[in-house]
Amino acid sequence: MTGALVLAGCSSTSEPESPPVDASALAGSVTENAVVAHLEELQTIADDNDGNRAAGTPGYEASVDYVAQVLTDNGFDVQTPEFEFHNFDVAAEKLMSRDRDVEVRALSYSPSTGPEGLTARLVPARQDETPGCEATDYDGLDVNGAIVLVDRGICPFSAKQQIAAERGASAVIVVNNEDGPMSGGTLGDPSVGKIPTGGVSRADGDALRQGDGDVTLTLDTSTETSTSRNVIAQTTTGSTDDVVMVGAHLDSVPEGPGINDNGTGVAAILETAVQLGGSPDADNAVRFAFWGAEELGLLGSEAYVTGLSEDERNDIALYLNFDMLGSENAGYLTYDGDNSDNVGEGPGPEGSAGIERTFVEYLGKNGIAANGTDFDGRSDYGPFIEQKIPSGGVFSGADDKKTAEEAQKWGGTPDAVFDKHYHSPTDTLANIDRAALAKNASAVAYAVGVYAESLAGPNGVPTGADREKARAAQ
Template structure:
């Protein structure tokens, strides 16, 4: 699961659609959701985690996108799926990995918090020292070349308010007038998180962002400032793994996904080996030619930790008709956190927190998970569609989505601890994005429960999209998505 507000990336190109016909005959009895859930055992799931752990150990301790550890992970997953009779593709996409070594800003004897905008050119490790020149605060600050009429910004660092035009336009115009750097002032309280110039090719001068309060303090102080944004941007490629059953309607595809990459700092066994292993074992138990009404398409995404790049590349590669053939998307990212929560994406926004409800049909998906967990002794809570995992590109296109989640860097409440066990007032996963995200620190009991929920939901929707927990089909689907 990617870190909220991480600086990353753009996709330069991507690939393919697994769009198979449903001419093959089933090679198994009709799928039963409860039986499929029972077949996905802790032992089967852990077996895949052992393989992913070994891959990381053999490849500098991680499985990050663009590394040999990630490539070996792709090969492992693809081989398992091919052996079970799936049609498998590994489409490649290009991505830009933006890395920040140092972010620093000093005025006089005071240090300010500054965030590099993604794809900002580098100042180098020593930074740049220059006079600070505020741009006019008009209705379109720094968005018109005339904003700098009569203002000498040659060799200066321009302080400009956020708003109206893209960050890229602000820094380009300042650069054209000779500025050496740009600091963008947030238009709301808090730091400038997640800002981007959009593409490596548009970056002209080092560009960072500061909070509204710090912007005011910098302007009041005036004089020279030293800005250090030591950054690099590297282009690379990664692959997704896409596998689809040879049976079931390809006009009502049940899509199931988990990101396959780790962060560079560790092997990524909970984040997200657990989601991968549960999804992969569900595919193994389902088989490549099951007796289902709806085709099931499994996806293992690359470069999620760099900004949902693999899933974004895939969804953007599809035509509108191809996206409409996807009935729903199920996402699984972290299922065995050490201090585990039991969380289902809040499809109906009943918690009234954050980003609001998912697309029409997401509420039914949430109920499918919560009812299954409830019947197995677990009272799940909701969790917001906060944009931190690969459902993001799907809900942007109105595709109903859902999934279960055991928590990342948020804190377990005393009430949750009383319901589920574990330690209150401690984060769900203290090993998140670290070298200790290993199999040893996976909560196997939570993983087993969540993996069963994965398989159950796949079985439910592979059998039917109808019923009180169903999702729109046919003309209702087109109408629902047109309204998004």
């Protein structure tokens, strides 16, 4: 099977025996105890499998089996399509300049220097509006056999290293364009990697640019190709021309069990599915997705979305994403569909503003004044937004710090990260804010109920010809 499985056409038009979906009742049916019971199962799976549920591990496969069985038992049409992914591992990353250790991060899928590293001249590329993005940036510079130092910006990392490689460079070091170390950088795919490529902070890049002589770069990396599975489950009722898609990533990082990140999102949408049932009396089909290999770069959701035909993508009315709902120092954040916060990436596709209002209004009625959070591309909504599918969700915060204003509004500790257990062995059930999880899980169910019943109204999303026009225009 491929990641493109869509379950199209599996909903019927026959009248179900269940009562019509009521969003408020659905929200009330998703209880804290039931959600925590799913987390207990995921914690046990991690405990039994080397402490994690990472893609490509027995812990992940056991997580897939658990989720798929719960959905099957509750009347859903369930599939677990496979997709290919690349597992990138770094055994060592080190940069020495004049006997000084410089923090360097290997970009994902960087070719390896080998464990011995390589020593060569450091040659800074020109600093201009398109640093290292054009071959002419190296005119007059002798970069043959050298390690090139180039600023981040404008073109992809893969293009910077390819151009430097074509000019004869032996490696590339990319200088971050903001404070702090380079994190999350990637060449995109193992096949495009030509020479070892790492990243350093802006401050370290400035210092390196002032030096001269040789540097020694060690990026001891390896990439292995493997397969993983998504879990896709759809109601047997409701229009398949207007699918409400709901997703959460199922994998953890290798360092820990991933109970907040993202057992909480999984548990919330899984219990929503249980309470909704496989054959609800709903106008629109609901498709639940549990994504694999998100922690390796949104790979499961990317494989799924890119594998759809244009018609299959147009059948998805909206996408709701849930990633971290019970952070220990919890926030109450909704994806900023209308860009009212004016931070970062701008608004989501048309309809995203209405999705945001649905969450804000529901939380507000329950005494919670939510803040916006940017569509920063760090979770599985990314591939959907790229295809202009309206998206939204709630989020309790990760490694950003809670402000004093937010602490006053929601409680918790100001000037401390939302989740100090993020991506660590201590991301366990013991470190979940259960009250925050309960409130967010009820918001999950409410939004699913709203859109399962209707896509219309002031918080609705485009349908029919309006949908095609909106997606073609953006």
